[in-house]
Amino acid sequence: MAKAKVALDHTRISAVVSHGGRGRTRGNASTYVRLLQDCCKRRGLKEGKRVHELIIRDGLEGGRSIGNLLVSLYGKCGDVAAAQRAFDGIRVSDRNVVSWSAMISAYAQNGCSKAALTLFEQMQVEGIPPNKVTFLSILRACCTSETLEQGKLLHALISDCGLESDMAVVNALLNMYCKCSSVERARWVFDKMSSKDVVSWTTMMSAYAQNRDEKAALGLFRQMQREGVKPNIVTFLALLDACTGPEALAVGKLIHAQVAEHGFESDVALSTHLLNMYGKCGSLPDAYSVFQKMTLRNVVTWSSMIGVYSQHGHRASALGLFHQMQWEGLVPDKVVLLSILDMCDAPVFLEEGKLIHATILKLGFELDVVLGTSLLNMYAKCGDVSEAWRVFRYMPEQNVVSWSAMVAAYAQNGHSRRALGVFEQMLQQGMKPTKVTFVSVIDACASLAFLAEGQQIHAHVAECMLEAEVSVANALVHMYGKCGSLEYAVMIFDRMVDRDCVTWNTIISAYAQYGKGRLALQVCGLMQWEEVKTDGVTFVSVLIACSHVGLVNEGFHYLDSIIADPDFTPSVQHYACMIDILGRAGQLENCEKFISEMPFQDDPVIWRTLLGACRVHGDVGRAKYAAERLIELDPLDSAPYIVLSNICASNGSWQEEEKLRTAMVDRHVKKHLGRSSIQVKGVVHEFGVTDKSHPRTKEIYTELDRLGLLIKQEGYVPDMKLVLHDVVDEKDHMLFAHSEKLAIAFGLISTPSGTPLFIIKNLRICSDCHSAIKFISKSVGRQIIVGDGNRFHQFKKGACSCGDYW
Numbered sequence: 001m002a003k004a005k006v007a008l009d010h011t012r013i014s015a016v017v018s019h020g021g022r023g024r025t026r027g028n029a030s031t032y033v034r035l036l037q038d039c040c041k042r043r044g045l046k047e048g049k050r051v052h053e054l055i056i057r058d059g060l061e062g063g064r065s066i067g068n069l070l071v072s073l074y075g076k077c078g079d080v081a082a083a084q085r086a087f088d089g090i091r092v093s094d095r096n097v098v099s100w101s102a103m104i105s106a107y108a109q110n111g112c113s114k115a116a117l118t119l120f121e122q123m124q125v126e127g128i129p130p131n132k133v134t135f136l137s138i139l140r141a142c143c144t145s146e147t148l149e150q151g152k153l154l155h156a157l158i159s160d161c162g163l164e165s166d167m168a169v170v171n172a173l174l175n176m177y178c179k180c181s182s183v184e185r186a187r188w189v190f191d192k193m194s195s196k197d198v199v200s201w202t203t204m205m206s207a208y209a210q211n212r213d214e215k216a217a218l219g220l221f222r223q224m225q226r227e228g229v230k231p232n233i234v235t236f237l238a239l240l241d242a243c244t245g246p247e248a249l250a251v252g253k254l255i256h257a258q259v260a261e262h263g264f265e266s267d268v269a270l271s272t273h274l275l276n277m278y279g280k281c282g283s284l285p286d287a288y289s290v291f292q293k294m295t296l297r298n299v300v301t302w303s304s305m306i307g308v309y310s311q312h313g314h315r316a317s318a319l320g321l322f323h324q325m326q327w328e329g330l331v332p333d334k335v336v337l338l339s340i341l342d343m344c345d346a347p348v349f350l351e352e353g354k355l356i357h358a359t360i361l362k363l364g365f366e367l368d369v370v371l372g373t374s375l376l377n378m379y380a381k382c383g384d385v386s387e388a389w390r391v392f393r394y395m396p397e398q399n400v401v402s403w404s405a406m407v408a409a410y411a412q413n414g415h416s417r418r419a420l421g422v423f424e425q426m427l428q429q430g431m432k433p434t435k436v437t438f439v440s441v442i443d444a445c446a447s448l449a450f451l452a453e454g455q456q457i458h459a460h461v462a463e464c465m466l467e468a469e470v471s472v473a474n475a476l477v478h479m480y481g482k483c484g485s486l487e488y489a490v491m492i493f494d495r496m497v498d499r500d501c502v503t504w505n506t507i508i509s510a511y512a513q514y515g516k517g518r519l520a521l522q523v524c525g526l527m528q529w530e531e532v533k534t535d536g537v538t539f540v541s542v543l544i545a546c547s548h549v550g551l552v553n554e555g556f557h558y559l560d561s562i563i564a565d566p567d568f569t570p571s572v573q574h575y576a577c578m579i580d581i582l583g584r585a586g587q588l589e590n591c592e593k594f595i596s597e598m599p600f601q602d603d604p605v606i607w608r609t610l611l612g613a614c615r616v617h618g619d620v621g622r623a624k625y626a627a628e629r630l631i632e633l634d635p636l637d638s639a640p641y642i643v644l645s646n647i648c649a650s651n652g653s654w655q656e657e658e659k660l661r662t663a664m665v666d667r668h669v670k671k672h673l674g675r676s677s678i679q680v681k682g683v684v685h686e687f688g689v690t691d692k693s694h695p696r697t698k699e700i701y702t703e704l705d706r707l708g709l710l711i712k713q714e715g716y717v718p719d720m721k722l723v724l725h726d727v728v729d730e731k732d733h734m735l736f737a738h739s740e741k742l743a744i745a746f747g748l749i750s751t752p753s754g755t756p757l758f759i760i761k762n763l764r765i766c767s768d769c770h771s772a773i774k775f776i777s778k779s780v781g782r783q784i785i786v787g788d789g790n791r792f793h794q795f796k797k798g799a800c801s802c803g804d805y806w
Contacts, residue, residue: 029063032058033069036066036069039073040072040073040076043076045073048077052070062090062091064090064095064096064098064099067086067087067089067090068099068102070083071086071090071106072102074106075103075109075110076106078110083102083106087099087102095126095128097128097131097133098133100119100126100128100130101133104120104134104138104141105133107119109137109140113143113144113147116137116138120138120141135158135161136169136172139151139169139172139173143180144180145181145182148180148182151177151180154176155189167195167197170189170193171197171200175203178207178210183211186203196227198232202231202232205235205242214243214251217239217242218239218254218255221235233267233269233270236258236262239255240273240274243277245282246282248280248281252277256277256290266295268300268301271293272298272304274290275288275290275301275305278290279308279311284312284314287305299330299332299333302332302336303332303333303335303336306318306321306339306340307339310340310342310343315349318339319340332359334365334370334371337371338370341353341356341375341378344378345378345382346382350379350382350383350384353375353378360375367396369397369398373399373401373405375391376402377409379409380412380413383413385409385410385413392405398429399431400433403429404426406422407422408440411444417444417448419440419444420441420450432464435471435472438464438475439472442454442476442479446475446479446482446483449677449679450684451480451679454483468496468498470496470498470500470503471502473495473503474502477493480510481507481509481513484785484792486511486514489507490507493506499532501532501533501534501538504523508520508541509537509541512542512545512548513544515805515806516545517549518549521554536570536571536574539574543558543581544577544580547580547581547584549803552587555578559575575594575606576603576606579591579594579595579610583609583610583613583616584613584806588617588622604634604637607630610622611623611627611639615643620647623643623647627644636667637669641669641671644660674762674763676739677743677759677760677761678744678759678760688739689738689739691737691742694746696749696750701745704745707779710775710780711776714779715775716771716775718772738768740759740761740769744773748782753781754781756785758787759784759785759786765788765806770800770806778797791806
């Protein structure tokens with residue numbers, strides 16, 4: 001009968017609405033009441049609006065019954081503004097507790113908690129006593145810790161109205177305390193209840209689950225069973241939410257057994273929760289077992305299983321499942337696509353990412369800003385920056401997240417100048433950078449050694465009041481360190497209130513790069529004293545610091561502490577640092593002995609490090625051995641060929657040197673050419689050895705000649721061993737035209753007298769340039785800083801900060 005009545009009412013609505021008021025027949029109030037009641041049951045907003053139009057036509061708006069139903073209809077359908085208009089349309093004298101309760105409910109169920117609470121206060125001022133429905137509605141409005149005090153006042157009113165024994169009201173009260181994060185008070189209400197239904201038990205269990213207290217939630221479940229209350233699906237959903245780590249796996253399996261015992265395994269939502277629980281607890285086989293046994297799977301189920309594989313790094317399984325989902329005819333939703341895109345994070349997954357992009361276009365999701373940003377990130381991680389830029393450009397809407405992602409895409413893929421350009425465009429578009437944006441663009445300045453631009457961005461950081469953000473401050477410390485301004489790096493570090501492991505590692509590395517080895521070790525000691533957990537990066541920085549100042553014993557001390565730590569396994573990089581320490585100290589025999597006893601003998605970095613030490617100390621025999629081993633392990637590395645060429649040239653063995661150069665050509669080995677750059681007035685000028693491409697070449701070489709004469713008078717003697725060509729007359733000229741000397745000459749003719757010069761070189765500075773620049777700094781009265789990719793050299797008054805130990 002009930003179904004027939006609903007069908008009859010639906011037919012009546014259709015009949016009345018379809019006439020659209022064209023006939024002369026007028027509806028009466030009782031007809032419209034029944035029609036609106038049916039619309040409320042079915043949440044039929046469109047038909048309800050048409051009925052409302054007819055009510056207005058017939059002049060029946062403003063009555064209590066119709067007005068109350070209109071408020072309820074619009075509230076249930078999410079149109080709060082229309083509900084408010086309907087409430088305002090009820091004559092003030094006709095508004096009763098139902099009217100007020102309906103409007104309060106409309107606000108509460110649509111997230112307008114403040115408005116609901118204000119209206120409840122107004123209702124009391126008007127002298128309208130609340131009833132059970134009012135309390136059920138207003139309790140929904142108290143849903144955050146900020147509304148806890150109002151919730152307590154409502155609890156007192158409920159007691160005054162004698163409703164504390166009403167099951168529905170007390171359950172709503174219990175739920176209110178849970179939502180307001182007052183679990184203790186919720187438990188107090190729960191324990192006072194004379195009778196409890198499944199909703200009471202489930203609400204309390206859910207509260208414990210939300211607070212990650214699976215022990216209390218499971219204890220309550222057992223008590224519930226002892227009292228003979230049968231759990232429902234919602235009960236099990238709440239319990240499963242409490243199982244969030246490997247330690248909860250056993251509890252999760254007990255809950256799973258209970259789910260099976262109560263016959264709920266066929267429920268899609270519950271089974272999906274089960275596989276998510278196993279994923280959170282780290283049991284992928286159990287998660288997949290649940291997935292396989294499901295006879296019915298929806299998109300959420302597939303998304304959950306893909307997400308479980310993704311969270312545990314099982315890319316192949318996740319991607320395979322994604323394709324299987326499509327083969328079975330299911331259309332992936334936005335959540336699935338975001339999850340699967342996140343797994344394509346390396347160049348090897350680029351083609352897979354492109355297929356997913358095609359799927360997104362096919363489904364018409366390309367206009368979604370979140371998916372567009374995720375696509376952009378995917379292409380950036382896969383190294384295809386041009387495609388990332390294309391996705392960005394064609395996004396119909398670009399927010400601060402997508403702009404920041406594009407800045408990061410360029411910065412992380414070695415396109416630092418473009419990253420700075422996009423950042424400028426972002427500011428021009430009126431976008432306010434976030435800490436994520438600043439970290440990327442500051443890193444771009446660091447990689448380019450752009451101090452002036454870095455300082456400007458630092459000013460933006462200060463304007464946005466983000467200097468206190470640890471990630472931003474870390475980036476600033478790194479940037480100033482890389483841009484030749486150790487003083488500013490230390491200043492930022494000293495100002496920081498909160499520091500993490502990255503902070504300490506960054507400042508230790510900065511001290512190491514500037515040859516402040518003992519200061520670096522002191523900072524490491526302070527880091528350990530403050531109980532900040534060290535990691536592999538910390539010890540690499542510390543060992544580099546030892547290397548740059550010849551602290552051999554200290555280096556062994558730190559390496560031994562790494563080896564002795566059961567929670568830490570030293571990497572090949574740590575051993576290579578120790579070889580570098582011994583090599584720089586001239587202990588090449590100890591180097592060989594150390595290598596023979598270490599577990600990474602066949603790694604190219606080991607022999608490359610030894611080879612560099614042999615070159616510095618002129619140990620021809622060991623250099624040849626190291627070079628041969630390196631050529632075996634990495635035949636395309638130019639380092640062994642170049643070093644052996646150096647040795648042959650220094651000994652005058654030009655035929656041997658020619659054979660090596662021929663071998664390089666035959667094997668397609670590319671030599672890394674030395675390049676040096678200097679920034680003057682915001683423009684970067686780059687030079688190669690004997691470079692004559694600069695517009696001011698003539699002036700530069702004139703200045704070089706002048707400097708050559710000047711420093712020779714001071715006692716400079718060119719180191720002819722470093723010229724690798726069988727020539728006589730041109731050796732001096734070629735040696736003095738190294739890239740860093742050209743950059744210095746340009747700097748001297750382009751900047752005011754006394755201005756410090758900051759040079760960046762991609763290769764290690766040679767001994768002749770190091771000697772020459774010391775003399776230049778004294779002769780011209782300038783401070784000259786050279787960052788050579790290995791460390792910083794600060795030349796001043798004829799001396800270098802490295803103390804000639806590098």
